[in-house]
Amino acid sequence: MKHQHNVGVSVLLCLKLFHVKHFCSLYERKHVSLQTMLNNQIQIEIASVLDFRGTSMCEFCAHRSALLTIRTCLKARSRCRSTSQL
Known part of the structure; x- marks a missing residue:
């Protein structure tokens, strides 16, 4: 399944498209x-x-230089567990 790359899509909108919702939440909460x-x-x-x-x-x-590993994402989530139940 190929995805077209649309430069017009804003970064925030792009982050909101994350299937891993807790990462968006961390971003929105400024963590x-x-x-x-x-x-x-x-x-x-x-x-x-x-x-x-x-x-x-x-x-x-x-x-590529902006590309997150799941591991990093999960690490961020575990650090944030005390302030956010996701």
């Missing part, structure tokens, strides 16, 4: 900032982490 993600060049395994259901995805998500 994980976009700048931190970019500075650390967090790796994202798009196929495993995201469920686009045919929607377009933006260049940000497609870009």
Whole structure:
């Protein structure tokens, strides 16, 4: 299943498309900032982490240097467990 890459899709909208909802929640609660993600060049395994259901995805998500591993995502969730039940 191929996904078209739409640069016009905003980064926030792209993050909201995450199948892993807790990561969006962390982002929205400012536990994980976009700048931190970019500075650390967090790796994202798009196929495993995201469920686009045919929607377009933006260049940000497609870009290798911006790509999150599930492991990193789960680590972030466990650090946030005390403040958020997801």
